[in-house]
Amino acid sequence: MNAALFIIFGFFILSMYLGISAKKGKDMNLEQWTVGGRGFGTLFLFLLLAGEIYTTFTFLGASSWAYGNGAPALYVLAYLSLGYVLFYWILPKIWKYAKEHNLLSQSDFYARKYESPYLGVLVAVIGVVSMIPYTVIQLKGLGIIVSEASYGSISPAAAVWIGAITVTVYVMSSGIHGSAWTAVIKDIMILGICIFIGIYLPLHYYGGFQPMFEAIHAANPAFLKLPDKGFGISWFISTVLLTVLGMVAWPHSFSATFSGKSENVFRKNAIVSPLYALLLLFVFFVGFAAIQQVPGLKGPDADLALLKLTIQTFDPWLVGLIGAAGLLTALVPGSMLLMASAATLSKNVYSVFVPTASDQQVAKLAKYLVPVLSLISVYFTFNGGNTIVTLLLMAYSFVTQLVPALLASFMKNQFVTKQGAAAGMSAGVILVAYITITKSTIGTLFPILPQAVKDMNVGIVGLFVNVAMMVVVSLLTRNSAASSNLKDQSQSA
Amino acid sequence: MKIKLIALSFVPFIGMLGFLPWVNKVEPFVLGMPFLFFWFVLWVALTSGVLAILYKFDPATREGDPK
Numbered sequence: 001m002n003a004a005l006f007i008i009f010g011f012f013i014l015s016m017y018l019g020i021s022a023k024k025g026k027d028m029n030l031e032q033w034t035v036g037g038r039g040f041g042t043l044f045l046f047l048l049l050a051g052e053i054y055t056t057f058t059f060l061g062a063s064s065w066a067y068g069n070g071a072p073a074l075y076v077l078a079y080l081s082l083g084y085v086l087f088y089w090i091l092p093k094i095w096k097y098a099k100e101h102n103l104l105s106q107s108d109f110y111a112r113k114y115e116s117p118y119l120g121v122l123v124a125v126i127g128v129v130s131m132i133p134y135t136v137i138q139l140k141g142l143g144i145i146v147s148e149a150s151y152g153s154i155s156p157a158a159a160v161w162i163g164a165i166t167v168t169v170y171v172m173s174s175g176i177h178g179s180a181w182t183a184v185i186k187d188i189m190i191l192g193i194c195i196f197i198g199i200y201l202p203l204h205y206y207g208g209f210q211p212m213f214e215a216i217h218a219a220n221p222a223f224l225k226l227p228d229k230g231f232g233i234s235w236f237i238s239t240v241l242l243t244v245l246g247m248v249a250w251p252h253s254f255s256a257t258f259s260g261k262s263e264n265v266f267r268k269n270a271i272v273s274p275l276y277a278l279l280l281l282f283v284f285f286v287g288f289a290a291i292q293q294v295p296g297l298k299g300p301d302a303d304l305a306l307l308k309l310t311i312q313t314f315d316p317w318l319v320g321l322i323g324a325a326g327l328l329t330a331l332v333p334g335s336m337l338l339m340a341s342a343a344t345l346s347k348n349v350y351s352v353f354v355p356t357a358s359d360q361q362v363a364k365l366a367k368y369l370v371p372v373l374s375l376i377s378v379y380f381t382f383n384g385g386n387t388i389v390t391l392l393l394m395a396y397s398f399v400t401q402l403v404p405a406l407l408a409s410f411m412k413n414q415f416v417t418k419q420g421a422a423a424g425m426s427a428g429v430i431l432v433a434y435i436t437i438t439k440s441t442i443g444t445l446f447p448i449l450p451q452a453v454k455d456m457n458v459g460i461v462g463l464f465v466n467v468a469m470m471v472v473v474s475l476l477t478r479n480s481a482a483s484s485n486l487k488d489q490s491q492s493a
Numbered sequence: 494m495k496i497k498l499i500a501l502s503f504v505p506f507i508g509m510l511g512f513l514p515w516v517n518k519v520e521p522f523v524l525g526m527p528f529l530f531f532w533f534v535l536w537v538a539l540t541s542g543v544l545a546i547l548y549k550f551d552p553a554t555r556e557g558d559p560k
Contacts, residue, residue, distance in 0.1 A: 071517075074533050078509055081537040085502050088544055092553070209525030217519055217527070224519045224527040233513045240510060267548050274540040281534060 004320030005150050011324035012166060014185065015331060019170025019178035026177065030363040033175030034104050034343045035258040042268045044180050048256045049269065050276060051183035051332035053080065053247070054190065056141025059329060062280050063306035066287025067297065070216075070223035072231035073284055079243040081274035086244055088270035092263035093410055094254065105340065106254035106402075107348035113409040116418040117352045123402060124348040126429060127251035128341045130395035134250075135337045135377040139163055142330035143381070148307040149323025151316070160381050163330055168374045171335045171342075172367050176259055179335040186328035191279065193325050197310060198282025201289040204313065209285070216291055229451060238456040242400060242463070249399040249406065252333070252340035286310075338377075342369035394436045397459045401428035404467050420474030428466030435462065498547055505540040509533065 026032050040048065058076070065073035094109065101112050106127055111120025142163040143156030154162075170178035206212035217224055226232050247253070260266060283306070290297075290305040294312065297305055311319055346366035351357045357365075405421035408414075416424075434440070435458050442461065443454035509532075516532040523531035548554055 071527075071529055074530065077533055077537060081540045082506055082509060084544065085505055085540065088547060089499075089502065210522050213519075213522065213525070213527050221519075225517045225529055226513065233517065236513065237510045264554055267544075267551070267554060271541055271544045271548055274537050274544070278534065278537055281530075284530075 002151065002153065002320075003315075003317040004323060005153055007317060007320030008146060008150055008154070008323045008327060011185070012162065012327060015182045015328060016166050016170060018181040018185065019166070019335075020173050022170075022177035022181040023174035028173075028175065030104060030343070030347070030359065030366065031102075032177075033363065033366070034255055034339060036176045036180065038099060038259060039261050040180065040259045040265070041261055042265045044183075045256070045260050045265050046269050046272065046276075047183040047187050048176075048180055048259065048332075048336075049253070050187055050273070051179065052250070052252060052256060052336050054279070054329065055138060055333045056145065056326060056330045057137055058280070059190075059283060059326070060141055060144070060303040060306060062283045063287035063290070064302040064304075066284040067290050067305040068302040069231060070220075071225050072227075072236065073287070075236055075239050075243070077277055077280045077284075078236075079240045079247065080277040080280065082240065083244045083247040084270040084273045086248055087273075088267055090248055090407075090410075091257050091260075091266035091270075094257055095260050095263055095266060098258045103258060104255075105344040105347055106251040107344050109254065110402075110405065110409075110421070111348065113414075114405070114416075114418040114421055116422075117348075119418050119422050120348045121352055122422055122425060124344045126398055126402060126425065127344055130398040131251060131337045131341045132373070132377060132380065133395045135334055135341075135373075136380045138330040138334040138337070139377055139381040142327060142334075144303065145307065145326025145330075146323050148304065148311065149319050149326065151311075151319075157382065159327075160378060163327060163334065164374050164378045167331050167334045167338060168371050171339050171370050175339055176255065176336070179332055179339070180259075182328060182335070183332045186325070186332050189321065189325040189328060193322055194279050194282045194286075197314075197322075198285040201309060201313065202285050205289055205293055212285075212288060216288060219292070230455060232452070232455050234452040235455040235457060238460055242457050242459045243396070245403045245463075246396050246400040249402045251344060251399070252336040255340045255343070256336065338370050338373055341373050342366045345369055345373075394433055397432040397436070397462055398429055400459060401425050401432065401462060401466050404428075404463070404470055408470065415474060415478075416470055417474045417477045419477040420470045420472075423473040424466040424468075424470030427469040428462045431465050432459065432462040494550070494552065498551055501543060501547060505536060505543050508539060509536040 026037070031037055062073060062076050065076065097103070097113070098109060103109050103112060105124075107120040107124040110123045111117050139160045143160045146159035146162075147154055147156040170182070202209050202212045206215060213224060226236055257266070286306050286309060290309040294305060294308045297308070307322070310322055343366045346362050346369060350365055351362050402425060404424055405416060408416040408421070441454065441458050442449065442456055445458075445461065446454075512532070517529055519527040519529070521528055526534065
């Protein structure tokens with residue numbers, strides 16, 4: 001047993017222990033289980049939200065973008081800090097409404113705001129279809145990190161099973177309390193490791209940051225700025241704005257939001273969080289340092305840039321710590337995703353169609369759905385192939401389609417109707433699916449437009465159609481609702 | 494007051510994204526980073542600052558905490 005393996009197992013047992021013991025002294029009803037009894041203060045909430053946002057994908061993805069694409073990688077830093085400006089305004093509102101109406105899931109929110117349980121079902125389905133591929137990508141990332149960091153002595157398949165089992169056990173026993181406690185060690189480790197390797201590697205290989213960037217710049221003068229075509233300025237701005245909207249729409253972020261204990265928790269959290277996003281800068285530094293040290297990683301292999309460079313540089317015990325951090329980075333969001341999916345399927349789908357189900361039955365079903373969803377995710381991790389990649393590309397665009405109806409629901413006089421909300425979401429989702437499957441871009445859809453417009457993120461099209469449908473259908477259904485009201489009045493008069 | 498606070502919220506967006514055509518360059522290096530990178534780091538820090546100012550002047554924060 002090498003040192004790396006020893007450390008990874010140590011953290012695996014620690015996270016399991018913390019996850020299970022987190023439920024101590026709490027009666028695990030559905031409210032405790034999914035939203036922690038709405039009792040989390042600023043620190044726990046910060047860790048939970050950070051735990052969800054900084055996933056294995058952020059880690060491997062951010063370094064791989066820096067390694068493969070250079071400056072366009074900055075979009076991750078931009079949206080992660082700007083997203084909190086939106087969070088500042090909207091999370092307190094969502095929290096307040098959820099608290100007043102005892103909501104437990106994202107679909108509860110839509111179902112209540114639009115007074116339509118079936119809109120809740122639609123939101124639940126869109127949410128779960130988006131969350132499963134997101135869970136799969138966590139498990140895939142976990143497999144890669146743990147197997148690389150254990151020098152191949154744990155196979156990716158074994159790592160995926162270990163991760164899936166851990167997550168299932170502690171989600172079933174402690175729900176969101178388990179996620180919060182794992183997030184505590186996860187964030188300490190991530191912070192320490194990223195800053196250390198992000199500073200050490202450029203110093204070690206190049207003698208400093210500036211020499212590193214100068215070397216990259218000399219080799220490829222176009223690499224450290226946004227290009228004129230493709231990932232250019234218009235792509236950058238449109239992608240950042242879309243992703244900022246998408247950040248607020250993930251169902252598991254909603255659950256995390258409901259777990260706060262007051263409105264101010266979110267405002268305070270929003271102030272600190274952009275600074276925390278600077279962590280990504282260090283991840284970028286590692287990606288840049290890897291360019292000349294582990295050259296030639298192409299396509300999906302670019303995701304290995306960070307790991308390959310650290311393995312080449314450090315002793316096994318440090319590599320083991322990185323592997324353990326990778327394990328935890330997958331476990332925290334993985335657990336939130338599984339829990340949110342299970343809770344929403346049980347509460348917003350099952351109990352709509354089986355209205356006689358008691359609260360206890362719904363809570364029980366939610367817990368038993370966890371291992372089922374976990375197995376489905378493991379299945380797709382091993383057998384998903386290209387389908388899952390396509391699904392993942394769609395997932396972020398899918399949840400973004402939930403945003404217009406969310407924002408509209410906060411308007412003073414509620415202009416958007418439930419039919420309008422449903423029509424907008426459905427149209428957006430179908431269009432996004434079509435665009436992703438056919439690999440369309442704005443350029444292929446509208447070839448006559450200028451380059452700057454062509455390079456914009458194609459998700460804009462889905463959102464635009466969504467809003468248009470939402471407004472038109474709302475106008476139509478509002479009028480008919482109003483006129484039938486009039487008819488009722490004239491009949492009664 | 495609320496309008497002013499909402500207007501202030503747009504400052505980070507405009508600052509970070511609105512000047513891209515002019516700041517999209519590698520030189521001069523600042524703090525060891527290409528200029529574009531420095532620009533983003535600067536605005537990420539300023540975003541925190543803007544949110545702190547919002548928090549200070551936002552009347553909602555005083556009624557927000559129970560007890």
